[in-house]
Amino acid sequence: METKSRTLEITILSAEDLRIHNKSVKKNAFVVVQTDSFNSKTTKMNGKGGSSPSWNDKLVMDMPMHTHFVTLQVNCKSSGGRDKTVGLVRIPVTDFIGGYSPETCLQFLSYRLRDPKGLKNGILNVSIRLKEPLQACSSQAVASGLGIPIDGRNDFGVVTGIPICSGYPSTAFFR
Numbered sequence: 164m165e166t167k168s169r170t171l172e173i174t175i176l177s178a179e180d181l182r183i184h185n186k187s188v189k190k191n192a193f194v195v196v197q198t199d200s201f202n203s204k205t206t207k208m209n210g211k212g213g214s215s216p217s218w219n220d221k222l223v224m225d226m227p228m229h230t231h232f233v234t235l236q237v238n239c240k241s242s243g244g245r246d247k248t249v250g251l252v253r254i255p256v257t258d259f260i261g262g263y264s265p266e267t268c269l270q271f272l273s274y275r276l277r278d279p280k281g282l283k284n285g286i287l288n289v290s291i292r293l294k295e296p297l298q299a300c301s302s303q304a305v306a307s308g309l310g311i312p313i314d315g316r317n318d319f320g321v322v323t324g325i326p327i328c329s330g331y332p333s334t335a336f337f338r
Contacts, residue, residue, distance in 0.1 A: 170294040171198060171226040171233070175206045177217035178237060178276070181249050181285040187214035188249060191240040194218065194287070198226040198233055208240060214285075223294065231256055235287060237276060250276025250284040259291050266293045 173196055181188040190210050197203040202225050209216035226233070233256065237249040252274040260266050269292045278284040 167228045168225040169228065170223060172221065172223050172292050172294050173233070174221045174290040175218045175235070176271075176288040176290060177212075177215065177219075178288065179215050179286045181214045181216070181237060181239075181276075182278075183239060183247055183249055188216075188239050189213060192216045192249065193238055193240070194220075195236045195238060196222055196224065196233065197236070198224060198230050202226070226256075226293075233291075235274070235289070237285070237287060248279050250278050250287070252276050252287060254289075254291075260293065268292060 175194045175196070178192065178194075181192060190213065191208050192212060193208045194206045195203055196205075204222045204224050206218045206220040206222070209218055232253040234251065234253050236251045238246045239249050241247055254272070254274060258272065259270050264270065269290055271288070271290045273286055273288045275283055276285045276287055
């Protein structure tokens with residue numbers, strides 16, 4: 164039986180305010196990325212970042228079509244050599260597939276981590292996209308001659324507008 168999957172490119176950028184038992188993480192933090200029980204990859208260990216480490220590790224991995232969440236778990240290697248869980252986040256695939264931007268466009272996202280007790284424990288910053296042929300992105304519109312010229316540039320940029328609902332009647336702003 165053939166399983167269908169997509170290629171996920173996720174860059175683990177950095178984290179902020181990581182703690183274990185209410186004490187700042189000193190060093191040796193790393194991230195495990197898991198798309199399902201068979202596909203996981205790990206970043207390199209950050210030996211000196213303390214409670215705000217940065218990795219900038221790009222991980223390319225298979226993501227089965229049936230995947231609903233991508234799990235990122237921040238761990239810290241203790242002085243005894245054991246891995247301790249600092250925090251975990253489950254990213255819904257719908258955060259980067261569908262919506263207003265094409266799937267293959269790079270998106271920068273930040274997520275609140277939760278420790279094993281479910282309490283807030285830092286923030287993880289990532290960039291993520293699906294890898295597919297580039298013609299799936301807005302470069303199609305550029306190649307077809309659509310776009311708006313930008314001052315001082317020869318190329319044409321394609322701009323995507325995102326409607327924002329404020330919850331107020333439109334007449335409330337114009338009195």
